[in-house]
Amino acid sequence: MSTMQLSSGEHAPTRYHPATRFGVTGFGFYVYLLTDAILFSAFFATFAVLKNATAGGPTAQALFDVKNVGLETACLLTSSFVGGLAMLAAEARRRLPLILSLCAVFLLGLGFLSLEIREFVGMIHAGAGPDRSAFLSAFFALVGLHGLHITVGLAWIIVLLIHLGTMGFSASYRRRLFCFSLFWHVLDIVWIAIFTFVYLLGVQS
């Protein structure tokens, strides 16, 4: 519709800009993230269906530690905020604040991941591994998928830190940092759904 208006020869509204590499890459990555959200929703649907299929094994109330989940949430929310600050530092081309905030995002993400791995290991040792019941299979698949994304994000931060040294504040670097920032914020949105529907509502029923 917008292109038709432009090609009709009348004076184009000022809000239409020609597509830049930044806009195209960013939009493509945004669409990828939306499909990733669809992938997650399939795992959520599976979990919701199998929530009560405990096969006589441990239930959500017996397994989940809400305090631990609160800590994980605090780590991830803070890291999302600091990730925003990293974007601001990059816009202002301030190298040290950017490095520091990326390191903070990395450490908070690592804190989240280690809390999650500790929880998983504790559950598996208590005989509540993914092979115990359909409920636990769905739980490990959903939360594990999120953890896997976080792991990829942590690797991405390391790559971003290395690239800052090699390419500096180039257009391509800004593009990569922008995509990472989108990725990290969306992972936090997925985590909101996980802690609400899996943990907080799980320990109620």
Add this chain to the structure above:
Amino acid sequence: MTDTASHAPIHLRTPGTDVHGAAPWSSYLTGFVMAAALTAASFWLASGHLLTPASLVAALVVLAIGQMLVHLIFFLHITTAPAQKTNILALLLTLLIIALMVIGSLWIMSQLNVHMMPMDQLMQMQR
């Protein structure tokens, strides 16, 4: 949140527009404080016994939606600005697919549960 229209520099805007530049960092702070408050409210409600189970479910769902909106508006900077129409449309389509998938799965599986014979009787019949 006031819309920054097409001239003001906007930072981490979700794409579909190429307008970017330095953004108010107060946006991130506002988002962080609001998200933290909503999250704390979720955990507080879930750990107490203030609400009946049904209203607790409703409250937690509303709080979760609120948190996601805070993230979308203050962290991802999705607005209803005309320049962001593509973003909003893609997001709405995704939400439609997600709703179909989740609600559809739950509906089909609960119908199956209702209409299927209990497992022990089924086993008896197969003997």
